[in-house]
Amino acid sequence: MFSKAAVPWRGETFRVCSVSSALLLRALATMHEYVLRQQLHNEIHARPYEHLLTPLQISHMAYLADAQAQAQAHVHLCRLLENHHLPLPSEGSSFHVADIGQVRLRWERHGEFTSYTFIRPGLATDQQSWFGHCACADISAAWRETIPGALICANHIALLPDHPGDDWPQHDLSAVLDADALVASEVADGQARVYTDLRIHADGFARFVIVSRAISPRRRGRLAQRLLEIETYRMLSLLALPAAREITPLLSQYEQELAQIMDAIRSSQPERDRQTLERLSQLASTVESLYAQHHARFTASSVYYDLANRRITDLHEQQFMGLQTLGQFMDRRLAPAMQTCSHVIRRLQGLSERISRCSNLLRTRVEVQMQQQNRELLASMNRRQYLQLRLQQTVEGLSVAAITYYASSLVGHLFEAMHRWLHVDAAAAQGWSIPVIALAVWLGLRRAHQRLAKVDR
Structure with missing residues (x-):
């Protein structure tokens, strides 16, 4: 062994x-x-990069999809693969790759969106034809038009043949890109150049053009995927901007209402504090409902923005010919929008915290007033109990007199009946019995009070 x-x-x-x-x-x-x-x-090996050989075309589409739409997207993908007699993805799969003729289909399922990437080798020599017949055109148009979800991002990429020389040629891309909005940079440590205008063209797609030297297919695949992720995450991060613009006037209204409530707290009479507290509670519920409704969207947008910036950093951009780089474009256009979203959510959080502090202050004031009322009520109850005690003592005094009267009468009748044997005057006996009976009754009542007092303690 x-x-x-x-x-x-x-x-x-x-x-x-x-x-x-x-x-x-x-x-x-x-x-x-x-x-x-x-x-x-296996999670770290999920969604591997594609090995891309030039020239080729890429079409990429991302669809917003909830859980139901993502399940429908899986069924929709299986229907396409069944029509081409290809293996189907497993139930619950989040990534699948299939070759449909000359087109390579890459399907991915993410948290709130699904993406479809179509890769087809070859590229037209005529510049105007680069995006005329896109990579996804070979897939059934009926299938593409019925993809579940809402299209949020669509991009075409044209990868030009490798450039063999050390000096980059001058590319005139005005036929496919808007020269006034051109964004370009050297990436991959100066081994490739990326051109785009980040505009949606007539076919509904944005366009990227990549020209590179003889780099490895895997590195070229990483470059293409990073560009697609940058554009996808950019669009997803902007989903919070319409909500931020919608919330801004509401926040101004709620802040003004809170200021009015604070003025009412300072100047109002104590008897109106409960009405002010109800008004403040209603404002708090409205603000908290607004926060709960939009917090997840703002948080997700912040995460997408961080991912987009990280992908831009991974490009290792360098500026050339004075053109604006992707990173510079994002800093100038995307960063202000995200700062607006960040400011709105911080403003909403601050408003919620101020309302909470104001509610605690007013609630404390109302509680103090209630305690004062309770003290007054207890004092009134003590006075009533004292009066009841005095009345009870008075009644007890009358009770002693009544008991003494009846008991002495019984003594008088007793001595009248026994006069033949005792020879004692009944009236005298009755008179002498009165103080004795009264003292006995009084002592008995006192002892009873003492026992009750011990029980109370």
Whole structure:
């Protein structure tokens, strides 16, 4: 089972035990493995980059889709693959690649969108024809038009043949791109150039042109995917901008209303505090509802913006010919929009916090007033109890007199009946019994009060 060998090292001898591979595999097979270990390990290998050879065309589309639309997108993809007798993606799969004729289809499912990338080798020599027959045109138009979800991003990429020389040629792309809005940069450590105008053209797609030197197909695939992700994340990050513009006038209105409530708190009479508190509570519920409705969207937009900036950093852009780079364009156009969104959500959070502090202040004031009212009520109850006690003591005094009267009358009747044997005047006996009976009754009542007092304590 074990083999031992003497291995000299620095004048000493160590014994090395080697375990057979079969025994090691058997031991690993008996280990208890975490149920999601394989899935978590394979996550870093999900959605690999494509190996792209020039020249070729790429068409990319991203669709906003909720859980139901994503399930429908999976069924829709399976229907296309079945028509071409191709393997189907597994249920719950988030990535699938299939070759449909000359077109390579790459399907991805993300948190709130699905994307379709169509890659076709070859490119027309005529510049105006680069985007005339796109890579997705070979896929059924009926299938493309019925893709579930709402189209949020669409891009074409034309990868020109590799440039063999050290000096870059002068490309006139005015036939396919808007020269006044041209954005370009050297990327991949100066090994490629990217051109775009970031405009939606007549076919509904934005356009990118990539020219590169003889770089590896995998590196070219990384470059193309980063460009597509930048544009996709840029559009997704802007989803919060319409909400920010919609919320801004509402925030001004709510802030003004809060200022009015604060003025009312300073100047109002204590008896109106409850009405002010109800008004403030209604404002708080409105603001919290607005925050809950839009918080997820603003948070997601911030994440998408960070991803877009990270992809731009990965490009290693360099400026050439004085043209604006992608990073500069994003800093100038996208960053202000995202700062607006960030300002609105911070403003909404600040308003919510101010309302909370104001509510606590007013609630404390109302509670103090209620405590004062409770003290007054308790004092009134104490006075009533004192009066009841005095009345009870008065009644008890009358009760002593009544009991003494009836008891002495009984004594008088008793001595009248026994006069023949005792020879005692009944009236005198009755008179002498009155103080004795009164004292006994009074002592009995006092002892009863003392026992009740002990029970209360």
